[in-house]
Amino acid sequence: MSMLNRKSVVLSALAALVCVSLAARADEMARAQKAIERGDYSIAVVQLKPLAARGDARAEEALGALYDAGLGVAPDAVRAAKLSREAALQGSGAAQLNLAQLYLKGRGVQADPVRAYAWADAAAASGEPGGQDILDRLAKEMPRGQLKRAQSLAQRYVERYVESFASG
Numbered sequence: 001m002s003m004l005n006r007k008s009v010v011l012s013a014l015a016a017l018v019c020v021s022l023a024a025r026a027d028e029m030a031r032a033q034k035a036i037e038r039g040d041y042s043i044a045v046v047q048l049k050p051l052a053a054r055g056d057a058r059a060e061e062a063l064g065a066l067y068d069a070g071l072g073v074a075p076d077a078v079r080a081a082k083l084s085r086e087a088a089l090q091g092s093g094a095a096q097l098n099l100a101q102l103y104l105k106g107r108g109v110q111a112d113p114v115r116a117y118a119w120a121d122a123a124a125a126s127g128e129p130g131g132q133d134i135l136d137r138l139a140k141e142m143p144r145g146q147l148k149r150a151q152s153l154a155q156r157y158v159e160r161y162v163e164s165f166a167s168g
Contacts, residue, residue: 093126
């Protein structure tokens with residue numbers, strides 16, 4: 001077998017493994033989602049943890065929400081914030097919204113209206129309607145200088161954590 005043919009076979013095998021791996025992850029995520037829909041939160045947590053440990057943004061977002069609400073696990077706002085941040089950095093609009101709410105309320109993170117605004121803007125740009133509600137509220141409440149800092153940070157967050165994921 002020529003070197004080119006070997007490379008082609010190896011690349012084909014790797015592509016097949018990636019497809020099988022992605023299909024398995026999708027199946028695991030679907031089982032976790034069904035467990036959540038049934039109210040079997042502790043089962044969902046068990047199913048989501050390995051996916052989140054591998055960096056699956058959907059699993060991190062879902063697991064963060066479960067920790068935040070104390071469903072299937074003891075409430076842990078710090079862990080909820082960590083998981084939501086990991087998913088938000090990967091472009092998850094739902095996680096961006098959850099993180100905005102955590103920064104707004106100071107749950108699991110130090111209260112920070114500037115970061116709350118920036119994450120809410122990213123969430124809104126990702127299509128999460130609750131993001132705009134937070135933006136409107138904070139725009140009315142924040143002093144002008146703080147609002148300018150928040151808008152500047154929001155622009156960077158949207159460029160980094162929304163637009164880069166939408167294009168690729």
